[in-house]
Amino acid sequence: MFDVSAAALAAQLFTGLVLGMIFVLLAIGLSLIFGLMTVVNFAHGSFYMLGAYFGFVLLGLSGSFWVALAFAPLAVGVFGLLVERFLIRPLYGRNPDDPLLLTFGLSLVLVESARVIWGKIGLTLDPPAALAGAVNLGFTWFPTYRLFVIAVTIVVVVALWVFLKRTNVGLVIRAGSRDPLMVAALGVDLRRIWMLVFGIGSALAGLAGILAGPMRGAYAEMGVTMIIESFVVVVVGGMGSLLGAVVAGLLIGEVVSLTTFFAPKLSDIAVFGVMALVLLLRPSGLFGEAGLME
Amino acid sequence: MQRRTFLKTATVGAATLAFPSIVRAQGGDTIKIGFPGPTTGPFGALAKDQQQGAIVAVEEINAKGGVLGRKLEVLFRDDELKPAVGAQRTKELIENEKCEFIVGGLAAHVQMAINEQTKAAKKLFISVSQSDEITAKPDLGPLTFHEALNPTITSRAVGSWISQNLGKKWWILYADYAWGKQNTAVLSEGLKKQGGTLLGSTPYPLGNPEFSAHLPRIIDAKPEVLVTMTPGADNIAFLKQAISFGMKKQMKIAQPLHWLPQLKQGGPDLYSDIYAGISFTWQLEDSIPEAKNYVQLYRKKYNEPPGDYGAYAYSAIHEVARGITLAKAVNSDAVASALLANPTYNHYKGKQWWRTCDHKAFQDLWIVKGRERAKMKGDWDFLDVVQKVAASESLDRTCGEKGVA
Numbered sequence: 001m002f003d004v005s006a007a008a009l010a011a012q013l014f015t016g017l018v019l020g021m022i023f024v025l026l027a028i029g030l031s032l033i034f035g036l037m038t039v040v041n042f043a044h045g046s047f048y049m050l051g052a053y054f055g056f057v058l059l060g061l062s063g064s065f066w067v068a069l070a071f072a073p074l075a076v077g078v079f080g081l082l083v084e085r086f087l088i089r090p091l092y093g094r095n096p097d098d099p100l101l102l103t104f105g106l107s108l109v110l111v112e113s114a115r116v117i118w119g120k121i122g123l124t125l126d127p128p129a130a131l132a133g134a135v136n137l138g139f140t141w142f143p144t145y146r147l148f149v150i151a152v153t154i155v156v157v158v159a160l161w162v163f164l165k166r167t168n169v170g171l172v173i174r175a176g177s178r179d180p181l182m183v184a185a186l187g188v189d190l191r192r193i194w195m196l197v198f199g200i201g202s203a204l205a206g207l208a209g210i211l212a213g214p215m216r217g218a219y220a221e222m223g224v225t226m227i228i229e230s231f232v233v234v235v236v237g238g239m240g241s242l243l244g245a246v247v248a249g250l251l252i253g254e255v256v257s258l259t260t261f262f263a264p265k266l267s268d269i270a271v272f273g274v275m276a277l278v279l280l281l282r283p284s285g286l287f288g289e290a291g292l293m294e
Numbered sequence: 295m296q297r298r299t300f301l302k303t304a305t306v307g308a309a310t311l312a313f314p315s316i317v318r319a320q321g322g323d324t325i326k327i328g329f330p331g332p333t334t335g336p337f338g339a340l341a342k343d344q345q346q347g348a349i350v351a352v353e354e355i356n357a358k359g360g361v362l363g364r365k366l367e368v369l370f371r372d373d374e375l376k377p378a379v380g381a382q383r384t385k386e387l388i389e390n391e392k393c394e395f396i397v398g399g400l401a402a403h404v405q406m407a408i409n410e411q412t413k414a415a416k417k418l419f420i421s422v423s424q425s426d427e428i429t430a431k432p433d434l435g436p437l438t439f440h441e442a443l444n445p446t447i448t449s450r451a452v453g454s455w456i457s458q459n460l461g462k463k464w465w466i467l468y469a470d471y472a473w474g475k476q477n478t479a480v481l482s483e484g485l486k487k488q489g490g491t492l493l494g495s496t497p498y499p500l501g502n503p504e505f506s507a508h509l510p511r512i513i514d515a516k517p518e519v520l521v522t523m524t525p526g527a528d529n530i531a532f533l534k535q536a537i538s539f540g541m542k543k544q545m546k547i548a549q550p551l552h553w554l555p556q557l558k559q560g561g562p563d564l565y566s567d568i569y570a571g572i573s574f575t576w577q578l579e580d581s582i583p584e585a586k587n588y589v590q591l592y593r594k595k596y597n598e599p600p601g602d603y604g605a606y607a608y609s610a611i612h613e614v615a616r617g618i619t620l621a622k623a624v625n626s627d628a629v630a631s632a633l634l635a636n637p638t639y640n641h642y643k644g645k646q647w648w649r650t651c652d653h654k655a656f657q658d659l660w661i662v663k664g665r666e667r668a669k670m671k672g673d674w675d676f677l678d679v680v681q682k683v684a685a686s687e688s689l690d691r692t693c694g695e696k697g698v699a
């Protein structure tokens with residue numbers, strides 16, 4: 001079982017990295033929304049699915065993958081803004097379970113709608129010609145498109161970090177997640193901030209969707225398993241922690257990849273094993289702050 | 295509108311939407327065939343092909359005056375690919391709709407649930423999807439028939455062709471559920487008999503769209519052939535990723551079956567040079583007159599060629615009609631006896647027959663290979679027929695091995 005070459009193992013770690021990148025994008029959005037609004041967004045997986053389908057539509061309209069890559073996440077972001085404004089906002093101040101139930105119901109509606117609009121069979125998206133083919137990394141040939149996914153994710157995560165740490169809006173977002181009452185008392189309209197954050201989180205899910213499209217295709221149920229694994233990432237990283245989402249996303253990606261390599265039968269449950277272990281040792285996750293859930 | 299009136303109208307409206315066939319069936323004295331299938335869900339496209347195949351058969355039969363002077367009618371129900379729902383829908387079809395015959399079922403576990411109901415109600419059931427168990431103890435009932443191929447036949451036929459023609463060093467990647475595991479067992483056993491080597495086999499969870507973590511290890515092992523059991527949407531995702539890792543150039547890729555909806559979705563860029571078995575492909579119309587008849591009827595109605603699963607349904611509906619005509623009775627017992635007494639038939643692809651001990655249909659199948667885009671004639675011309683594998687009872691387990699001798 002363990003008679004594997006170093007090259008195969010290196011290739012395996014690299015595939016895990018790409019899996020991790022998709023998890024990172026999804027988990028950051030979930031974590032951002034939860035951290036600020038304490039809304040557990042069950043529709044996040046459906047936003048991921050919408051990203052892939054919007055990408056497909058935009059690719060068809062414009063003929064350019066780059067246009068689709070730029071505008072599909074924006075479209076999902078706008079959709080997220082609308083969802084926050086008209087569906088979630090009326091539930092603020094009520095039981096925290098209410099938004100969870102609402103977004104869960106919304107995810108069912110979106111999956112069914114996708115089946116109605118785009119059909120029950122999935123669609124395929126092709127990567128642009130410039131990213132087709134494979135690159136020789138020395139130890140293995142690796143698909144160019146997957147390297148591109150790594151690069152895009154790094155750029156987006158860094159940009160988001162700069163936005164949160166170095167801009168005024170970012171400052172308000174961080175303050176709002178720490179103490180919303182105080183921020184409101186200082187005259188900031190937090191409702192607009194919440195809407196914005198929900199939009200950004202949704203756009204990140206949409207970006208994950210369009211990035212995953214050329215690797216996995218687009219189909220209505222694509223978000224159903226991803227949302228569960230993304231929640232695992234958020235819990236492992238610590239609810240509300242961005243650094244946690246990044247580290248845990250990469251960790252879970254590698255765990256999935258390496259279990260598939262050494263014990264494929266366990267690849268399904270290994271992530272839950274990691275979650276259980278982390279929760280036993282650090283109940284609020286790797287980088288979570290205690291007390292956020294109370 | 296008053297609240298009460300509104301409620302009344304809405305209820306009637308909803309009932310009509312939910313049970314359109316009740317409304318339709320009140321018209322005449324038809325012979326009803328119940329047809330459960332997973333129209334929603336991952337196998338929706340195959341289920342749709344099956345419904346269309348059944349409709350083509352019914353319209354063809356009714357255009358010629360029906361059976362015993364009565365028209366046939368098929369009642370479709372969505373089993374949602376869930377055994378419990380399949381059982382419930384079948385029970386309703388039999389008890390409420392008074393269907394004397396049931397045809398349908400996709401995915402082995404739902405077929406079993408349907409079969410339990412038809413056995414209890416003593417109604418004829420012709421299953422039209424792959425399963426090894428349905429014609430073996432304890433599932434086979436006196437009125438259970440199986441029109442489709444099964445994993446044993448498919449994998450024995452396809453596996454021995456692969457090892458003789460593509461190479462004897464294999465890796466197997468399979469979806470970790472009944473169908474994937476059964477095929478893997480049959481393929482591994484067949485390969486051993488041929489003196490081949492199984493370098494490794496890896497399971498993956500069904501419905502998981504990410505295969506990249508499986509690929510480096512397979513590439514590293516350098517098999518001559520990679521055989522995969524990746525049904526439904528998984529098939530597309532797998533091929534996309536395998537090709538992006540350059541695997542199509544490094545090894546032959548084969549699978550037990552090609553499915554027309556997937557071929558259409560993935561297109562020749564994915565499927566060219568991918569080998570598989572198939573129970574029917576519309577190109578057979580060039581060489582088989584019955585195939586030509588079916589393909590033409592289907593094309594005329596749906597403007598596209600039929601797939602392999604629709605053809606099973608087409609053939610099964612014809613078998614019900616043939617049985618009724620032979621038995622001169624609309625009765626499951628009489629029809630079953632008539633079919634077993636006259637086991638040979640030919641509805642769409644040449645001679646088939648029921649083996650009387652296990653009610654299994656034996657039939658030809660074909661080894662096919664995905665065509666390159668440049669060689670395609672029209673939108674649907676995805677396959678080259680490489681070789682015919684003639685129907686043979688030796689490809690299946692014997693009735694003794696199945697416990698039904």
